[in-house]
Amino acid sequence: MTTAPPFNSLEVLKQAFTSGLQRLLSNPGLGSYILVHANACFDTDIYQILKRDLAHRFDNLSAYCREALSGGRELAGAEDDQLVFLKLMAIGFEGIQATEFRESGEWELQFNHVRAFRPSRMSRQPVQGISRPFDPNGFNFNKPYLRKEVLWAGELRGNEVELLYNKFPFAPLHGLLVPDRRARHPQLLSAGYHDYVWSLAEELGSGLPGLGIAYNSYGAYASVNHLHFQFYVRSSPLPIERACWHHNGGRLHYPLSCEVFSSAAxxxxxxxxxxxxxxxxxxxxxxxRLYCLSRKRQGHYQHAPWTNGFAWYELAGGITTFSRSDFETLDGMAIEQEMGKLRV
Known part of the structure; x- marks a missing residue:
């Protein structure tokens, strides 16, 4: 899938993003459908384009699942995908809700219905240290079945890069940026890749206002131990970027230590x-600019029942909720108290 990089403008990126989802929807299998539906639920424009095809594909896959299970046969595909799709079947196509947003004080909350069904992988496991060796037998981006989830691949500013769809997105135009995939680097940032991503954000940001590239270190709710970054393009800054915070020159102190840098070195x-x-x-x-938040490792504190744990988006002030009651009732005090648990 080596084509011209789709990073010259928001229009070009969104067109490539939508076209890739249309292509994926024509693929067989439950996993492709789940990825497309989750991404469509995050963007109303994309949902309107894909709704008819999504509904048709949902009906066909539902009929396949009922027939296979009624006959005592195993469903094809990964068990995680089977479980997620069966949950979607239980809700029904019209019951699958689009992502919603609201603000509570300085914080952004989202109700992300489809992401509630996401498999946990390693993100819920307690960890020791800040790295472990790459495991070729574990989940990683070299798995052949992930090739169809690649939005774009090619040479980008001197490195071979792949941009994969995030299967359960929580940010606009959300992708997973994987540099030098075949090198099998674990999720441990090096000086070289730090400098590369710093320069990439600067260069791509000129054509994509609102571009950000995020990173979860090992133990900070990285769900895959294979070097990757999270790519997004927002129309508004993250809460952590607001001028009210002390780290941005304002008067309010952020609930967690936040270091801000204007120098890569x-x-x-x-x-x-x-x-x-x-x-x-x-x-x-x-x-x-870089925002760096040091924090306690996952599994070394008890997070609240309304969250699956705080990764980069949550630490940047965006809170993903999975039930409507939590979305409607969660307040700024509860969010700040949860962040306080992560102080080193």
Whole structure:
């Protein structure tokens, strides 16, 4: 899928994003359908384009599942995908709700219905240290069945890069940016890849206002131990970027330690210290700017029942909820208290 990089403008990227989903929807299998439906639920424009085809495909897959299970036969595909689709069948096509947003104080909340059914993988496992060796037998981006989920692949500013769809997105135009996939690097940031992503955010950001590239370190709710970054393009800044916060020159103190850097070298010096101290962290790269949040590792504190754990989006002030009651009742105090649990 080596074509011209779709990063020159928002219009080009969105067209490539939508076309790729249309292509995926024609593929057989439950996993492709789940990815397309989850991404369509996050964007009303995409949903309107795909709704008729989604409904038709949903009916066909539902009929296949009922027939196979009635006959005592195994469903094809990964068990995770089978379970997710059976949950969607239980809800019914019209019952699958689009992602909704609201604000509570300085915080952004979203009700993400489809993401509630996402398999946990390694993101719920307690971890020790800030890295572990790459495991070719574990879940990683070299799996052949993931090739169909690649939105774009090719050379990008000197590295071989793949941009995969996020199967359960929680950000606009959400993708997984995987550099040098075949090198099998674990989820441990190096100086070279730090500098690369810093420059990538600066260069691509000129054509894509609102572009951000995020990173969850090992132990900070990275769900895959294969070097990757999270790509998104927002129409409005993340809550962590607001001028009211002390780290941006404002008067309010953020609930968690947030270091902000305008120099790639200074940022790496700080990250290297976190590595030496074996401290997990989350990063948000914006053009010419980096937000770094050090935090307790997953499994080393008890998170509230309304969250599956705080990764980069949550630490940046965006809270994903999976039930409508939590979405409607969660307030700023509860969010700030949860962030406080992560202080190192």
């Amino acid at each position: 200074a940022a790496w010096a700080h990250i290297r210290t976190l590595h030496e101290r074996k401290t997990s962290y989350n990063l948000i790269f914006r053009p010419g």
